[in-house]
Amino acid sequence: MTVQRVSLVTLGVADLPRSRAFYEAWGWMVRQSADEIVFFQMDSLVVGLFGLADLAEDQGRADAALGTGAMTLAQNYATTEEVDERFEAALAAGATELKRPVTAEWGGYSGYVADPDGHVWELAMNPYWVTSESGTQIPADLPES
Amino acid sequence: MTVQRVSLVTLGVADLPRSRAFYEAWGWMVRQSADEIVFFQMDSLVVGLFGLADLAEDQGRADAALGTGAMTLAQNYATTEEVDERFEAALAAGATELKRPVTAEWGGYSGYVADPDGHVWELAMNPYWVTSESGTQIPADLPES
Numbered sequence: 001m002t003v004q005r006v007s008l009v010t011l012g013v014a015d016l017p018r019s020r021a022f023y024e025a026w027g028w029m030v031r032q033s034a035d036e037i038v039f040f041q042m043d044s045l046v047v048g049l050f051g052l053a054d055l056a057e058d059q060g061r062a063d064a065a066l067g068t069g070a071m072t073l074a075q076n077y078a079t080t081e082e083v084d085e086r087f088e089a090a091l092a093a094g095a096t097e098l099k100r101p102v103t104a105e106w107g108g109y110s111g112y113v114a115d116p117d118g119h120v121w122e123l124a125m126n127p128y129w130v131t132s133e134s135g136t137q138i139p140a141d142l143p144e145s
Numbered sequence: 146m147t148v149q150r151v152s153l154v155t156l157g158v159a160d161l162p163r164s165r166a167f168y169e170a171w172g173w174m175v176r177q178s179a180d181e182i183v184f185f186q187m188d189s190l191v192v193g194l195f196g197l198a199d200l201a202e203d204q205g206r207a208d209a210a211l212g213t214g215a216m217t218l219a220q221n222y223a224t225t226e227e228v229d230e231r232f233e234a235a236l237a238a239g240a241t242e243l244k245r246p247v248t249a250e251w252g253g254y255s256g257y258v259a260d261p262d263g264h265v266w267e268l269a270m271n272p273y274w275v276t277s278e279s280g281t282q283i284p285a286d287l288p289e290s
Contacts, residue, residue, distance in 0.1 A: 005188040012215035043150040044189040060244035069209035070157035099205035
């Protein structure tokens with residue numbers, strides 16, 4: 001049985017130094033970088049920044065377009081205050097505000113920003129997810145359907 | 146200091162049952178689902194499938210387009226054989242072949258497929274990443290630059 005896992009999320013970006021500066025300004029620590037790529041260790045996952053043309057070429061595509069919002073990244077926090085704090089930090093770093101954090105219909109608290117290339121981040125507090133010993137957020141143990 | 150983490154990656158999809166069937170056919174186990182969402186526990190990360198219109202609305206956008214390849218997901222494996230096996234499993238599940246796994250310039254082994262909505266997955270073996278005790282893949286301990 002294969003372990004199901006995402007090892008790496010790669011964001012295709014138009015201007016690597018601009019994107020690196022944005023994420024560092026947002027408070028992210030670079031794990032490793034080279035001329036053409038920047039890696040952030042996000043707990044057990046790695047997020048990479050990579051030139052859009054390089055990413056398209058690596059995929060064997062003629063082209064790859066910028067972020068559309070069809071794939072979003074989310075970080076969950078324990079409190080609404082943390083969500084607000086991280087949201088303001090994103091704006092201060094140059095993110096575009098899509099939706100200010102609000103109490104959501106489903107009972108959580110959530111806001112959205114877009115990074116310089118339009119990649120979308122949700123910042124949320126979800127009272128229905130539980131935090132494991134290692135800090136990982138896991139959907140509460142409801143029966144599968 | 147905020148822990149930097151991705152808790153959830155959400156894929157906007159045109160047809161939720163179709164996408165769920167695709168990922169289940171690829172061998173993924175559903176952790177939790179409801180009428181409008183499906184969650185897969187990917188080790189410490191959750192991947193969610195969510196209707197594209199719902200995702201756009203949740204983001205406060207007028208619209209969100211389908212996958213473009215500008216944000217890719219990757220799973221790393223320990224061997225090239227595992228990469229090949231998972232690549233064939235994806236095709237058998239209905240994925241579109243973007244690039245058959247090949248030895249890459251950077252020394253690894255990598256292929257790409259697209260899911261039914263165009264979301265891109267890379268399947269790779271990266272000899273320069275190390276596997277932690279918990280199975281997480283981490284870029285080898287080179288100095289930051």
